[in-house]
Each structure stands twice: as structure tokens, then as C-alpha cells.
Amino acid sequence: MRLAKVNRMKAKILVLVIEDMPDNAELARKVLTARGYEVILAYDAESGLKTAKDQHPDIILLDLGLPDYDGQTLAGWLRDEPSLTNIPIVAVTAWPPETARQMVESYGCNGYISKPINVANFADQIAAFLKPSNNAS
């Protein structure tokens, strides 16, 4: 087990938000923190991968439009990393539903949440992905 995982407080669920738009990232942080989640942010694919490896979050929220590599490519890297295989990855995207569903399934995400996020439902949507065997979008 990695040191970072051992050291951090396990009382809270750790959410990694990978999102290049600071306003969107801060909104997600604010909403999820208010519901008791611990939130860490990454603003591009390379730092998102590094943070995921270092921190081992309980769930990853992944914007599909990132400035270095796009979110699908990052999802592929995350799924290719043995230590991260079981962490739920939820894409956050403005793609049309059918395209989003096809893309996230084929890239190994557990589902997607449509942009713009619905602040009232967002935390519940995340919670649903943390339940075992829930791949619903």
C-alpha cells in the first residue's frame, strides 16, 4: 500500500477533480466539500495522472477536454495503471448523451455526468458511483 494512502485521513472520501477550468474546478470543490468530501484538484492530464498515483483517491472526476492530452486518453492511462484499476472514473462532459456514453464506456470510465453540473444533484451523483457495482450515468 502506498505511503500517501496510508498517511491521509481515511475519515473522508477523497475526490480527485481533473478539470482545466478553475471556476468549474472550484465549484466542484465547493459543492463536494460542503457534503463532507475531501477534494484535490488537478488542471491537466499529466498532473492528474501524477496526483492519482500519489494520492490514490476514492473516485476521479475527469473533464474530457484537457489542455495537454484529452480526458479519454487520460482515462486510458489511468486504467492502464495497475494500482488505480479499481478507482471509479466519472467523466464530466458536455458531449451529447449517446456520444458520451459510447466514449466513456470504451475508455474504461464508470459513467459520466453532464456539463454544466447540476449543483443540487452533484454530490448525490458522485455518491452513487461510490456504491459497489454502480456504473450508472
Place this chain on the structure above:
Amino acid sequence: MSLTSADDSIRLAPASQFTIEQLTALYNKTRVDYMVPMPMNVARLADYIHLYDIDLDHSFVAMQNEEMLGVAMLGVRHQRAWITRLGVAPATRRHGAGQMLVKSLIAAADSLHLPLIMLEVIKNNAPAHQLFLKLGFRETGELLVLRRPPRTSPPDPMVADAQRLDRTDSLVLVGHDRGMQPWTNQSESLTNAQEVSGIRLTLADGSRGWLVYQRQKFLLTRFAFKTERGDPVTVARALLSHLHSQYPRLDTQIENIQLGDPHLPAFYDMGYMESFRRVEMWRNASVG
């Protein structure tokens, strides 16, 4: 060159007057509300400018007072130009900045005596499409952006006499006549790219062809391909089977594949799927 709008509130300045950091921030600001925003970081935009021969002296930024409202860039190659990265910040659209930018790029291409201007517009981006039609562009085709996820079951490589090509040999093939390709897939784009290599193969029935590609850290991209003899679908299937057997863990994204390309069924057979479409448009100097 410094142009102003009819009411003098918007003026254009050459993009070369700004830093790459400023242009990157502006470009991202103009795309923030797109369904497919495709943001860039500084390194990616710098690479884009190099790959696609963007001439920043003939590209423009729209300004209002000291605020950067929009941007449009011009690629320049032998006898042709390319309009790209056009965008206006959402809050300042519909005030003529986009039209000013495109008109200025057309004027710049004319000043360079380039007889053809090419561009692509995302399908269903009606305002941009209408603007280009108004300014004399005509539709020449529909283009596909395709992806193939990593870890898609790699096909067994089809039996063939296959040869891996280094960069030099690959670029020789790409330099051969492949017809008029979209700008991103032209020979110059691959010549400007790093990590280019290729596969050439001959099947038992004598069919043969080649595929040239760029291999990035986690991604295969920028394909150029040609069937020299035989059925294009069979040749493409064989080429892709060899490519993806070689790189089973890499994601693949290719753009601007012409909708009528005869190789296309082989891509779908090999697990590619459509991300979105663009419309290709051209404008000849004699038009408008």
C-alpha cells in the same frame, strides 16, 4: 497591419505582437462554451503553430480597448493557406469581430498571392458555417474525427510481407501524390512532426500499401495512408492490424478523414469510432 471595425471599437493586431501565453489564454477563452472545447496549453499551441506552418505575422487578434476579444490564425504553405483557431469570446460575439478576423485572413492570403484558402468547421456550428459561406467559401466535403481506445482487443496481424519504415522512408512515401488532403494531413504536417514512422506491406494476392503515423507518448495520431494496389479496405485492415498489434496500449486519435475515403470501413472493423464531424470548405482567390 492594423484594421478597425466600422464603429472603430474593435481593431485587429497581428498575432505576432502577443506572447504564446497570451494567445493560448485567448484561444481557450474563445472556446469555453463549445461542446468540444479542445483547450490547449502553451506547449501544445506552440507545437500546433510549428506543425501547421502558422504565420503569426498574418494571423490576427481582435482587440477592444486593451481587451483581447478573439483570434484567428493563418497557415501558409506553397500555393495555399489555411484558416484555423478562429474564435471570439462568448460575451463579445455578434459584434462583427469574427467577420473582421476572417476578412483580414482572406486579405492576408491575397497579399501573399495564395490562390486557395482551406478551412474546417465543426459540423453544426451554424454561425461559423454561415459566415464562411457569406465570405465566399464553398463546402468541399465532410471530415471525420475518429478514435480507437487503448486495450481494444488487438487484432492478430494479417499475414503479409510487412516492413517497418523509419522517419526518412516514411516521409518519402508521404511526399508522393496523395491528392489534396485536409491541411492537418498534408505532407508538410508530418514532415514537421516528431516521432514519425510507418508500415509498408504486401499481401499474398499482391495488394500493397503503406501507413505513416506519429507516435506520441500515449497516443498514435496523424495518419497518412495509401493503397498502391488492390482493395483499399483489405489493405487498410492489414495495415491497422499490424499497427495496433505493435502498440496495443496506445490510444489512437485521427482527424479529418474524408467521409468518402475508401479505407474507412477497415477503421470501423478495427474498433475505431466517430468522435465528431467537420465540414471542409475552400475559397479560391477568384471568388468574392
